[in-house]
Amino acid sequence: MTRVKGWLCASVCALLVLLNGCGGYKEDGTVIRLAHGLDTQHPVHQSLVYMNDVLKELSGGEMSLVIYSSGQVGSEREVLELIQIGSMGMTKVSASSLEAFVPQMKVFSLPYLFNDENHYWQTLESELGSELLDAGQPFLIKGLGYFDAGSRSFYTTSKKVTGPDDLSGLKVRVMSSQSAVEMVNTMGGSATPISWGELYTSLQQGIVDAAENNPPSFYFSKHYEVSKYFIVDEHTSIPDVIVIGTHVWNQLSEQQKSWLQEAMSKATAYQRKLWAESTAMSLQKVREAGVEVMEVDKGQFQDSVKPIYERIKGTPLESLVDRIRQLGGQS
Known part of the structure; x- marks a missing residue:
């Protein structure tokens, strides 16, 4: 199709x-x-x-x-x-969708890249x-x-997620991005690429249990109608x-x-x-609609993705990360 x-x-x-x-x-x-x-x-x-x-x-x-x-x-x-x-x-x-055309853009899909x-x-x-x-x-x-595009966080249809361990067993919709797939799988979820236009129905029908995006996209897409929880883990800023x-x-x-x-x-x-x-406005509106917006310990999520940074050592991506960290005052 x-x-x-x-x-x-x-x-x-x-x-x-x-x-x-x-x-x-x-x-x-x-x-x-x-x-x-x-x-x-x-x-x-x-x-x-x-x-x-x-x-x-x-x-x-x-x-x-x-x-x-x-x-x-x-x-x-x-x-x-x-x-x-x-x-x-x-x-x-x-920037994630550009990865297939511009490999350097993969750097933006790395979790917890910015201070x-x-x-x-x-x-x-x-x-x-x-x-x-x-x-x-x-x-x-x-x-x-x-x-x-703000920061992307997880949202789920029925299971409350407070840490990466809770992603185990969940099918999580991601963009068509190898980096996004790797991040979710490393955290313990099961990454499932699905087009944005098909996501509402996929959440509604249980094809996926969760997705991840920024608050305005969560609100304007009306995904809050079929998702009970929005978890503010802010794993990527793409x-x-x-x-x-x-x-x-x-x-x-x-x-x-x-x-x-x-x-x-x-x-x-x-x-x-x-x-x-x-x-x-979006966070206020989804709260009013009955979505539980949850602040979580981001440290657990940051720890869960450390293997990703280990895997890029010695690659061109590592040098881009080093330059970005220097801009943020990190060594």
Whole structure:
């Protein structure tokens, strides 16, 4: 079924290419198509709409975005593949979903990598953060900037989890990311990759017992309707990345690139504010809906994933971790 959907998406977008050019095309100006999988009420979508408003203002209407939300073009991986062939211009994608295309992005999926939020943003705004955005260019994708995706925590349908031992026997939905699979399995759960669009039904029908994500995604997806517990263990802080295809980027003038980068910068600041507000609101709303939001001893979870860091010793990933720890004042 997934292959059929992917083929249909590619066929539709290929038709759009024939009619209008690549993911960026010209009518009265330069229009870039951007697809993502989130609801229109999600702060990421709202920030992309804001980015479009800023871009139009900066360019005097010469540039704009057409935004396809709610997964109508396909999954994150499918949209990335469409970008690579030039059928889509831009997308919002989790850094975890980029792993298959940009191996260096695996570093963000390592659990308990950052000391705190300041360390997280210090890393994203550093030279290393810029290097990682550019690392996908050999694979025909370029990162424009980062959006906050908060910290990911577990939520369960019926079993209360207070420590990693409680994950034993639970089927936990994860993204299509080898790092996410390894983390959950190392903690003692049974990692089960399932697409985001199928997760509500999978939780409802018991195909999986748990999942993990940030509070706004938990709330806006309505997963709180079928999950009784939200466990604030904050195991990973994986940014979202705004990506553009090099097919489109290389066609832009230097002025157009400057407008797009400035719109990206302003949208990032706007999204960080929205994200903080949305996180607080989401936790309040799910509590009101009857979900038990539980603070837990993160030390137990941190101890459970130490083998992951042992396994990356001597690999290129270890050097990235060292650089990130140095930014946070760790030796």
